[in-house]
Amino acid sequence: MRLTTKGRFAVTAMIDVALYGTNGPVTLAAVSERQKISLSYLEQLFGKLRRHGLVESVRGPGGGYHLARGTETVSVADIILAVDEPIDATQCGGAENCHDDRRCMTHELWAGLNEHIFTFLRSVTLAELVRQQQQKADVVVLKDHRGPAAAPRTPESAAR
Amino acid sequence: MRLTTKGRFAVTAMIDVALYGTNGPVTLAAVSERQKISLSYLEQLFGKLRRHGLVESVRGPGGGYHLARGTETVSVADIILAVDEPIDATQCGGAENCHDDRRCMTHELWAGLNEHIFTFLRSVTLAELVRQQQQKADVVVLKDHRGPAAAPRTPESAAR
DNA sequence: TTTTAGTTGACTAATCTACTCGGGAATAGG
DNA sequence: CCTATTCCCGAGTAGATTAGTCAACTAAAA
Numbered sequence: 001m002r003l004t005t006k007g008r009f010a011v012t013a014m015i016d017v018a019l020y021g022t023n024g025p026v027t028l029a030a031v032s033e034r035q036k037i038s039l040s041y042l043e044q045l046f047g048k049l050r051r052h053g054l055v056e057s058v059r060g061p062g063g064g065y066h067l068a069r070g071t072e073t074v075s076v077a078d079i080i081l082a083v084d085e086p087i088d089a090t091q092c093g094g095a096e097n098c099h100d101d102r103r104c105m106t107h108e109l110w111a112g113l114n115e116h117i118f119t120f121l122r123s124v125t126l127a128e129l130v131r132q133q134q135q136k137a138d139v140v141v142l143k144d145h146r147g148p149a150a151a152p153r154t155p156e157s158a159a160r
Numbered sequence: 161m162r163l164t165t166k167g168r169f170a171v172t173a174m175i176d177v178a179l180y181g182t183n184g185p186v187t188l189a190a191v192s193e194r195q196k197i198s199l200s201y202l203e204q205l206f207g208k209l210r211r212h213g214l215v216e217s218v219r220g221p222g223g224g225y226h227l228a229r230g231t232e233t234v235s236v237a238d239i240i241l242a243v244d245e246p247i248d249a250t251q252c253g254g255a256e257n258c259h260d261d262r263r264c265m266t267h268e269l270w271a272g273l274n275e276h277i278f279t280f281l282r283s284v285t286l287a288e289l290v291r292q293q294q295q296k297a298d299v300v301v302l303k304d305h306r307g308p309a310a311a312p313r314t315p316e317s318a319a320r
Numbered sequence: 321t322t323t324t325a326g327t328t329g330a331c332t333a334a335t336c337t338a339c340t341c342g343g344g345a346a347t348a349g350g
Numbered sequence: 351c352c353t354a355t356t357c358c359c360g361a362g363t364a365g366a367t368t369a370g371t372c373a374a375c376t377a378a379a380a
Contacts, residue, residue: 003163003277006337008270027356038339047358060347061355076273112292113171113236113284117163120280124273132272166368187325201370207327220378221324 001114001121007080009037010045011129014079017055018071018130025057025064045083052082071127077118079126161274161281167240169197170205171289174239177215178231178290185217185224205243212242231287237278239286 012035017026020034028046032039046065049055054074055065067074172195177186180194188206192199206225209215214234215225227234 001163003161004337008273009338011273012270025356029356040341041337041339043358044339050357057357058347059345059355059357060349062348063346063356065357113168113289116284117277117280120277124276129273164368169369185325189325198370200372201368203327204370210326217326218378219324219326219376220380222379223325223377225326 001077001080001118002084003080003117004084006045007084009035009041010049010079010083011076013037013042013045014049014054014067014074014126015129015133017065018067018126019133021064021066024062025066027064030064048083049079052078054078054082067126071130072125074126075122076124076126076129077121080121161237161240161278162244163240164244166205167244169195169201170209170239170243171236173197173202173205174209174214174227174234174286175289175293177225178227178286179293181224181226184222185226187224190224208243209239212238214238214242227286231290232285234286235282236284236286236289237281240281 013031016031016035020026020030028039028042031037032042046055046057050057050065053068056068057063057065173191176191176195180186180190188199188202191197192202206215206217210217210225213228216228217223217225
């Protein structure tokens, strides 16, 4: 379980598709426009998302992508695993060379913490993120205030 | 909040120091030996950990590193932030260029999810990981004696 | 004064990220 | 059939990050 901007891009894009895909497929060009993510990069990401059964594609004019499953059944973990693929960095590479020292803790330890984080990210569904996003959009609309400066909370302080 | 092997190395090393640092400082050479992490790489990581007030160093023979704070007050998030430093990958880089589209969701969205993950990693203390690790060590020692290891069998760690 | 250990900085190969580019292949509309 | 649209795929790439190495230095104990 890795956590980089790559996975975040993917999650953002998935939310976009969920938000705007209510009637007909969403084109990557539109996602690219709205989310300011490079089209070619999106193509790469959606290739993986499609191969992992998270989205389905429709070719030709009027085509695009739509979700393959309901938003309640898609978790953040699903999306991140789809684009970030393998990664598992326990020293001993899974088994063998824990050699003489029987307390080669690394493996067990990270398996445990990985599981923790994985379980958490698995508990966050796309549906929740979409709902959360829609609420925030509502607030913005109701306030009729543009510009990000007026954020009542400062959540980015936690991201430092 | 990023999550890579670098941070994992740091957490692993911190647990090692917590486990073996009950009487006197732990040398990086020893950590390197046990955890199979390159000594020079550890030097880099502990430089950061020290500058962030997570460990203290003792020079000269018999020296090494020891924890600067109790294991209960150190979270996984603390350690990861210490070695992974800045990172904040919201498209709009914090503010400005959300431009015309007022629903530049990325910022709020990731701030929120970041906060979630951060809160979670903050809730996992070094003490817990050490305890967990000791239990697993016990299981290995006791072999086929499963269960929650009722008798606190701690090899050389007097704990407190 | 020698040895042990941390401290610092410069350097590097390999990998990963976040793209671009160029071509396909399917399909809807005319 | 033609053409525009859109997905599809592979190759390539600048820049950052990872996971180190190497060398020189400082502090302290024996």
